[in-house]
Amino acid sequence: MTPNLTRRDFVKTSATASLGLWTACQGDARAAFKTKLHKAMIRKKPTEKEMQELKDAGFEGFEGGIVTVEEAAECRKTAEKLGLRVHSVLRGWAEFNSDDPAKIESSLKVTEDALRAAHAFGADAVLVVPCKIGGMAMPKPWEFEIEFDKKNGHVKKVVGGDNAPYSDYIAAHNKAIDGSVANVRKLIPLAKKLKVVIAIENVWNNLWVKPAIFKHFVASFHDEWVKAYFDIGNHMKYQKPEDWIRTLGPLMVKGHIKDFKVDRALPNGGKFVHPRDGDINWPEVRKALDEVGYNGWLSIEDGGLPLEEFSKRLDLIIAGK
Numbered sequence: 001m002t003p004n005l006t007r008r009d010f011v012k013t014s015a016t017a018s019l020g021l022w023t024a025c026q027g028d029a030r031a032a033f034k035t036k037l038h039k040a041m042i043r044k045k046p047t048e049k050e051m052q053e054l055k056d057a058g059f060e061g062f063e064g065g066i067v068t069v070e071e072a073a074e075c076r077k078t079a080e081k082l083g084l085r086v087h088s089v090l091r092g093w094a095e096f097n098s099d100d101p102a103k104i105e106s107s108l109k110v111t112e113d114a115l116r117a118a119h120a121f122g123a124d125a126v127l128v129v130p131c132k133i134g135g136m137a138m139p140k141p142w143e144f145e146i147e148f149d150k151k152n153g154h155v156k157k158v159v160g161g162d163n164a165p166y167s168d169y170i171a172a173h174n175k176a177i178d179g180s181v182a183n184v185r186k187l188i189p190l191a192k193k194l195k196v197v198i199a200i201e202n203v204w205n206n207l208w209v210k211p212a213i214f215k216h217f218v219a220s221f222h223d224e225w226v227k228a229y230f231d232i233g234n235h236m237k238y239q240k241p242e243d244w245i246r247t248l249g250p251l252m253v254k255g256h257i258k259d260f261k262v263d264r265a266l267p268n269g270g271k272f273v274h275p276r277d278g279d280i281n282w283p284e285v286r287k288a289l290d291e292v293g294y295n296g297w298l299s300i301e302d303g304g305l306p307l308e309e310f311s312k313r314l315d316l317i318i319a320g321k
Contacts, residue, residue, distance in 0.1 A: 032320065033286070033290045033320065034290055034293070035289060035290045035293060035294055035295045036295050037289065037294075037295070037296065037297070037298050037318045038060045038061065038085075038087070038296065038297045038298065039058065039059045039060050039061075039297075039298065039300075039311065039314050039315075039318070040059055040060065040061045040062050040063055040087060040297050040298065040299040040300070041054060041059055041062050041063070041299060041300050041307070041310070042062065042063045042090060042299055042300070042301055043062040043063070043064065043065075044064060044065030044066075044067065044090075045064060045065060045067050045071055045072075045075055046062065046075070048078050048082070051078060051079055051082050051084055052082060053307060054084065054307065055082050055083065055084060056307075057306075057307035057308050057310070057311045058308075058311040058312075058315070059084070059307070059311060060084065060085060061079070061084045061085035061086060061087050061297065062079075062084065062086060062087075062299070063086070063087060063088045063089065063090055063123075063127075063297075063299045064086045064088070064089050064090070064117065064118075064121050064123065065089065065090055065117075066089065066090075066091060066110065066113055066114045066117055067117050068117070069116050069117060069119075069120040070120075071117075072086075072117045072118075072120035072121040073120045073121075075121060076120065076121050076122045080122075085122070086121035086122055086123050087123055087124065087125070087254075087297045087299075088118065088123045088124070088125040088126065088127060088199065088229075088254055088297070088299070089114050089115075089117050089118040089121060089123050089125075089126045089127065090126075090127045091110065091111055091114035091126050091127055091128050091129075092127070092128075092129060093129045093131070093132060093205070094107035094108075094110070094111060094128060094129065094130050094131060094183075095107045095131055096130045096131045096176075096179045096180045096182075096183040096184070097130075097131040097133070097172075097175055097176040097179035097180065098131075098179070104179075104183060107183070108183060108186060108187065111126070111128055111187055111198075112187065112190055114126045114128075115187070115190055115191055115194055115196050115198075116194065118194070118196045119194040119195070119196055123196065124195070124196060124197060125196060125197040125198075125199040125227070125229070125253055125254050126191075126196055126197070126198060126199060127199050127201050127229045127254065128184070128198055128199065128200055128201065128229075129200075129201050129202065129203050129205055130176070130179075130180035130183070130184060130200065130207075131176050131179060131180055131205065131207070132176075132204075132205030132206060132207065133169070133172040133173065133176055133205065133206050133207060134206055136166075136168040136169050136172065137165050137166055137168065137169060138158075138166065138169050138206060139158055139159050139166065140264075140269065141209070141237040141238050141268070141269040142237075142238075142264065142269065143159055144158055144159065144209055144210055144238060145157070145158070145159050145160045146158055146209070146210045146212070146213050148212075148213050148216065150216065152177075153177050153181075153213065153216050153217055153220055154174045154177060155170050155173045155174055155177075155213070156170075157170075158170060158173075169206075173206075173207060176207055177207075177217065180217075181217075181220065181221075184198060184200070184221065184226060185221070188221070188223055188225055188226065191225040191226075192225050196225075197224075197225055197226070197227050197253050198225060198226045198227070199227050199228065199229035199253050199254050200217070200218050200226065200227070200228055200229060201228075201229040201230070201231060201256075202214055202234075203231055203234050204234055204268075209235075209238045210238060210239060211239060211243055211244045211247035211248065212247060214228065214244075214247075214248070215228075215247050215248055215249075215251060218248075218251050219251060227251055227252070227253035227254075228248050228251045228252050228253060229252075229253065229254045229255075229256070230244060230245065230248060230252045230254070230255050230256070231255070231256035231258070231301070232245075232255060232256060232257055232258070232280065232285060233256070233257070233258030233259050233260045233272060233275075233278070233280065233301075234256070234258070234260075236259075236260035236262065236270070236278070236279065236280055237260060237262065237268060237269035237270055240281070240284075241280055241285050241288075242281065242284045242285050242287070242288040245285065245288040245289060245292060245294070246288050246291065246292060248292070249292045250292065250293065252292065252294055252296075253296065254296060254297055254299070255289075255294070255296065255297065255298045255299070256298075256299055256300075256301045257275055257298050257299065257300045257301065257302070257314065257317070258272055258274075258275060258300070258301050258302050259272065259273045259274060259275045259276060259277055259278030259279075259280050260272055260273065260278045260279060260280060261273050261277070261278040261279055262278075262279045272302075274302055274304065274305055274313070275300065275302065275310070275313045275314065275317065276313050276316065276317070282316070282317045282320075282321070283320050283321060285317070286317060286318065286319075286320040287320065298314065298317070298318070300314060
């Protein structure tokens, strides 16, 4: 410390220099990538105070929930006033494989409500998980070796060798495919009218658990209004996220951020942890996103840390670190 600098001046100068160095490093890292990624959190219908907190922490927007058109429009006004964007809506699990027609109709209505809310929010996508299956014998996450029919997407095998133990799972999977295709198609006209993408996610629903079959399912609609919502942490137990990203390519329209610690001794093959605390190779993920030309949003689907910490960790991921 020089004689002419007070301790307060020294701390202030050091902090400014550190911020400048961090900014320079971030700029250099961003320059290495062709694509631009945007930072978001998940908030159903935040207050202006909550939006301001997101803004102050360095986020550019958020993913909303299913609210009325009027609520979404009002929320959009507040967000835009603060320079934020509501980029998508989280609809969640539907029941398009149900044997109960009433449940299918209810699922369609909720999804339609989500599409209308997204339009009012100014969002361009709705996250939809078409259905889920379970309650029967299934391979462990690392045992899957899926073979499927390229014409209709039906699963033929899920492991190498004897598939008889998994016959119920294969039958349920194929039923889910047929029900999902039929009912998602019913939603496409509204999605097209509202200009909101139906973004399919296969979040731990025991369906489409390998990149090739998930890509085939999403691509089978042959429609610009049906794309993939890829959750980077959800799929680590099946295959490395960068493999999924490179397989999905331009079908990927949105991304969720969380991390996963692999542990084959646990029932689900591991556990979720905060971003950058798990086994995901984030520099490789960032590289893959750049390779496929993904310019879009990354929404942190996590809690338990201060917004500023989540923001800093997402900055590092976006910088390829």
